[in-house]
Amino acid sequence: MKIMNKIVIGVILVTTIGATVVSCSSTKKGYSDIPDSETVVAEEGFKLEKSGAQLWGETCNRCHIAPSPADYNDTDWETISLHMRIRANLTEHESKKIEEFLKSAN
Amino acid sequence: MKKLLVVLTAVVFGGQMYGQTYNTFEPSKTQFMLRGYGHTGFEYMDSGDETESTFLGSAFAPIFLYKHSDRLMFEAELEFVLESDELETGLEYADVMYVLNKNMTVRAGKFLLPFGTFMERLHPAWINRLPNAPLGYGHDGIAPSSGIGVELRGAFDLGGPKLNYSVYSTNGPRIKDGSEEPEEAGILEFENYEDTNLAKAYGGRLGLLPFPDSSTEIGFSAYSTSGTGEEDSEYEDIGAFLFALDFSFVKQISAIGGIVDVKSQFNNSNVDTATFIETHEDGDEEEYSFDNQSNSFYGQLSYRPTMSGNKFIKNLEFVARYSDFKAPEGAEWEEKSTQYAFGLNYWLSWRSVVKLSYQTTETEGGHDGDGLTNTDGLFVHWAIGF
Numbered sequence: 001m002k003i004m005n006k007i008v009i010g011v012i013l014v015t016t017i018g019a020t021v022v023s024c025s026s027t028k029k030g031y032s033d034i035p036d037s038e039t040v041v042a043e044e045g046f047k048l049e050k051s052g053a054q055l056w057g058e059t060c061n062r063c064h065i066a067p068s069p070a071d072y073n074d075t076d077w078e079t080i081s082l083h084m085r086i087r088a089n090l091t092e093h094e095s096k097k098i099e100e101f102l103k104s105a106n
Numbered sequence: 107m108k109k110l111l112v113v114l115t116a117v118v119f120g121g122q123m124y125g126q127t128y129n130t131f132e133p134s135k136t137q138f139m140l141r142g143y144g145h146t147g148f149e150y151m152d153s154g155d156e157t158e159s160t161f162l163g164s165a166f167a168p169i170f171l172y173k174h175s176d177r178l179m180f181e182a183e184l185e186f187v188l189e190s191d192e193l194e195t196g197l198e199y200a201d202v203m204y205v206l207n208k209n210m211t212v213r214a215g216k217f218l219l220p221f222g223t224f225m226e227r228l229h230p231a232w233i234n235r236l237p238n239a240p241l242g243y244g245h246d247g248i249a250p251s252s253g254i255g256v257e258l259r260g261a262f263d264l265g266g267p268k269l270n271y272s273v274y275s276t277n278g279p280r281i282k283d284g285s286e287e288p289e290e291a292g293i294l295e296f297e298n299y300e301d302t303n304l305a306k307a308y309g310g311r312l313g314l315l316p317f318p319d320s321s322t323e324i325g326f327s328a329y330s331t332s333g334t335g336e337e338d339s340e341y342e343d344i345g346a347f348l349f350a351l352d353f354s355f356v357k358q359i360s361a362i363g364g365i366v367d368v369k370s371q372f373n374n375s376n377v378d379t380a381t382f383i384e385t386h387e388d389g390d391e392e393e394y395s396f397d398n399q400s401n402s403f404y405g406q407l408s409y410r411p412t413m414s415g416n417k418f419i420k421n422l423e424f425v426a427r428y429s430d431f432k433a434p435e436g437a438e439w440e441e442k443s444t445q446y447a448f449g450l451n452y453w454l455s456w457r458s459v460v461k462l463s464y465q466t467t468e469t470e471g472g473h474d475g476d477g478l479t480n481t482d483g484l485f486v487h488w489a490i491g492f
Contacts, residue, residue: 004347008308008330012273015310016258019271023209023260058320061365062356064233064491065456075133079173080141082205083181088227089220089270089313091261092208 052101055094063088069105077102135175142168142183145231147461147487153479162487163188165231167198177205199252209260216254220272220311221327222350222371224404225251232491235367235408236449237461240429242402246439246473248375248431249350249402250296250329253277253307266318271310278307281334281341284382289438289473291382292398294334294346294375303342305333311350321357326350334377346377364411374401384438396436404429410453425449425463433471441472457491 050058060066072080077099085095144166150159165187172180182200186193201215218226224243228234229251243249253276261270280298284291309329316322327350335341355368377398384392406427414420426448433441449463463485470478 002332002345005308005330005332005345008310008328008347011328012275012308012310015271015273015312019210019258019260022262023207061367062320062323062354063227065453067456075137076139079137079139079171079179082173082176082179083171086179086203086205086211086213086259087181089259089261089272091263091268093263094261 050097052097052099053105056098056101059088059090059094059098060084067102069102071106072102073106074103077106137173139171139173140168141171141492142166143230143232143457143489143491145487145489147237147485149237149486150484151481152483153481167230179203209262211259213257213259214255216252217257217274218252219250219274219276219309219329220259221250221309221329221348222311222352222373223323223325223354223369224352224371225249228369230491231487231489232457232459234489235406235423235425235451235461236427236447236465237463237485237487238465240371240402240404240406240427241431241443241445241467242373242404242429246293246433247402248294248348248400248433249371249373250279250294250348253296254299255306268315268320270313270315273310274308276307276309277301278305278331279334279346280336281344281346281377281380283335283339283341284384284438288383288385292377292380292396292434292437293439294377303333303335303337305331305342305345307331309348319357321355323352323354325352325354327352335380341380344378344380346375348373348375350374358412360413362409363413364409367408367410368406370403370405372401372403375399394436396434398434398437400431400433402429402431421453423449423451423453423459425451439471439473442470443472444468459489461485461487461489463487 056066081095081099084090085092144164146164147162148160149162151157165185167183167185170182174180180202183198185196185198197216199216199218201213201217203211203213205211220226224239229239253274255274255276257272257274259272261268277298278301279294279296280302282290282293282295307329308331309327311325311327313323313325316324329348330346332345333342334344334346350371350373352371353368356365358365379395379398381393381395384394386392404427406425408423408425410423411419429445431441431443433439445465445467447463447465449461451462452460454460465483465485467481468478469481
């Protein structure tokens, strides 16, 4: 059991260090090309991003039935979103988009 | 006198006008919320020799949320349950959380352990699709539910798939040496408010959502400690290693007109072999030991016909669950149990459900005896989240 304990501690350290390095590293390039306006428009046109409503349906239903936006006001949804982000281990992007949807639809 | 009246009028009404002018009713930056859940119901149990039926006193679990800022939050849950003519109270969790960056959050205090997903995410009565927990959880269970310590958790978006992680250190479990409850010698007790030795428990969970629609999640959890006994006792160096595998699949499937929800979790507990003392009726003492390995499993399938045109049918849910539990051979609490549970739920709203359930459990051994027991149960529960 001592060996298993050391392995678990080792995995925890590697996970912690890895998560810290990845989350703290900048994703900005040192030098970036200046895109021409046509490229930017074309890229945005093909950008497929899920709406907050879609994420609300997919994410909340993983554990419980997705809540009705009308049941809480904007400030309540801010608190609930932060709580659920941590409790259900959601990404920042998911929780922000869902919060925006709930606040816009209540 | 007139001047005095004018001054008094100006003070009274002026103050009100000033107050009205500057009270903009903007939401405060900090916020306190009271949420939670409660449930009540009726149970009928038949174990052959014995039958019993009872209305259940309400269980009430208020959750306190205090949002100090966009990064800092406090959460706590109390639990009030009427059981065996007594009011049982408990502090399920109480912890402070701080968002370090978009991928990392630190928690400290008493928190629900991410050992699998059932205890952390699915056990509240308004979320659990059946009136009770599967075998292997709760008082005689092998899965840890909460711990006191510190945790780092977060999630990464991998451009479609998602990865979430959690690593933690807590006070860890205490092994029951049988001095107080001989029939429970060798069981790990996880609810320890003060550590009894220097060894801490270390653990974590990795969850992978391989598909962009987040319908599927596969998780692996581990929990380990090098010592579970009290300091300077013969059980001080008795270590333990537990692991869990969990699976979840939730998706609306048009072909069958509704949402399918599959959940399952396998728990395994392996504790170092120790020697315990059995006291016979004539006062003689005998040493014994056993291979302290336990495991439990549950698989649950539920279906909600959400695409039905009929409002009543749309709110129905059909549930089936299989669970089993194996406690070590040779232990006083040696047990092999199998349970089948079937349920029909009606959702009054997204957070209020009436559950009707039939369960049949076959138990061999256990605390109450060595023989084989078959217990049938009928449950009607009403749960609400708020």
